[in-house]
Amino acid sequence: MSADSSAVRRRMELLPITAVYQASAERSAALELVIGGCRVQALAEQFGTPLYCFDAATLDAAANQYRAALSRWYPAASAVTYAGKAYLSRAIVRWAQRHDLWLDCTGAGEIGIAVAGGAPRERILVHGVNKSDEDLDAAVMYAGVIVVDNLMELQRLALRLRSAQNRPSLWLRLRPGVAVDTHVYRQTGQEDSKFGMSPQEVLQAAHFCQEHGLPLNGLHFHQGSQFRDPAPIGLALHVALDLAAELSASGWQMEALSPGGGWGVAYHEDELPHPEIETYVRFVSQAVVEGCRQRNLPLPSLHLEPGRSLMARAGVAVYRVGAVKQTALRRWLFIDGGMADNPRPALYRARYSALPVTNPERPCIGPAWIAGPYCESGDVLIEALPMPDLAVGELLVVPMSGAYHLAMQSNYNGARRPAVIWLERGEAILIQRRETLVDLLARDVDL
Known part of the structure; x- marks a missing residue:
């Protein structure tokens, strides 16, 4: 078995237990990711992408673990x-x-x-x-x-x-x-x-x-x-x-x-x-x-x-695929976010995973490089990740996105910071609205 095939098999074996690493994550009968009782596809349609979602159940579980462990020890x-x-x-x-x-x-x-x-x-x-x-x-x-x-x-x-x-x-x-x-x-x-x-x-x-x-x-x-x-x-x-x-x-x-x-x-x-x-x-x-x-x-x-051990697992970023490109050695999936909302891969080679929102366990066809829209060669969110065949318009989720993304985000290339929502018991609550062009211009002073 090739190294590539081995990676694909390992990823497919792990997907059922990792999902998006969140306490309330599940797959619906329609093979669609659900977090906090909310369909991720519906969230993207309502709030747009890129979108950051925080799962209250995962946050609560982490805080309770710290409290309980301190009480014991x-x-x-x-x-x-x-x-x-x-x-x-x-x-x-x-x-x-x-x-x-x-x-x-x-x-x-x-x-x-x-x-x-x-x-x-x-x-x-x-x-x-x-x-x-x-x-x-x-x-x-x-x-x-x-x-x-x-x-x-x-x-x-x-x-x-x-x-x-x-x-x-x-x-x-x-x-x-x-x-x-x-x-x-x-x-x-x-x-x-x-x-x-x-x-x-x-x-x-x-x-x-x-x-x-x-x-x-x-x-x-x-x-x-x-x-x-x-x-x-x-x-x-x-x-x-x-x-x-x-x-x-x-x-x-x-x-x-x-x-x-x-x-x-x-x-x-x-x-x-x-x-x-x-x-x-x-x-x-x-x-x-x-x-x-x-x-x-x-x-x-x-x-x-x-900080990280409380927040990272509770957050998931949702992106939409805008283009698929095949170069000599790589399959590129271009998404509508990247180093402007998550600079960690560019700063210190942080590694992430990703899943399609619909039918996340479909067969992988090989590695993909997932990159953002920004004018930097370092704007690559994930490298060589085994992924299925994806079409333009499909949604991807990147788990472990709760810590140091939003805190370190920027307006590079005029990027507007994404909306942030809170998920709890089937309800999605907007806690930070999406930034607008008016926001970008608000600090400028007319000369």
Whole structure:
């Protein structure tokens, strides 16, 4: 059997169990994909394409898994903080509040979305490697926690906190010198990372807070995203807990500890199964408990910051085939979206899968390259994916599209950002309308 035939067979064997990776995905009697009780074909007709759909059942299941795992493995207080950079809108803020999630916001823009969505102050946590004056002002006004990235930022914050009526708590971001195994663009914890402070700088920052009466109560670090092996977190926790132990000698007690997030998901059949959330939570919880026991430290409140592992699986992108082209070596399927709404393949060769909306298990005829309409050779969403014969006008779904697509989208080539809908119990609710030409021109100033 050729390698091509083997790939086709493997894909066809996996399709019945993967579908679009969503909790509520199914095939109707008419062999059509249904998500959240809604026919995908009908959704595309109603809302147009490209279209992004979020399945509430899949989102709820992921949030519940984190909550349940923390309850099983961590004996003290804990919290789950949704990383807003994965995708943030008012609808997502409201969903997060239903699950008692905190919101991780980077900058005044995300803070504004969180506030508009009704997030209470005590549930807003602010990150940022180079916070502007506007970012810091918004954080002091609306956030419950500010994660301090560097010593200069701490000095700027001190001036603002002197006159603040409701002072947010401060956490210091540690650069532990240990990265997780992932793409170099997604690593954040290595020694030369742009994020956070060295252990010595953390000690300086903590003493500064003590001297100036600043409300420091936590430590934070993050090592990267889309990883499957939690072992490097253990090494970073040793560094963080050693710092906490050293600072406890001067009277400071660590009330909160966050090892960030970044737990991975499977984007392609070759990457299955999905990494277990339970594995990640158990490892972190046990490492914190044992590390604190060894250092005679009280258990802090443990905060996890998942984004991708909450959102990616819940989102699906729907595209329409506009043209089919055969070149010397490749069959091209051109769709009406691509790097403008999903730049991840162009940025770091992220791999995706896709399925036809109708009769998704029809026989594959060979590999296809699925590309967008934009004037870049890098605008190829999926390479060499075994696919059936598809006609112009057919719909494709790309699963695992819930995280970092919409948050990183652009107006390249004048692209208008797609509509986003929420699917729950057979109902489709528009949560972000499709961008228009009027929107594109709204910022232009007549000369």
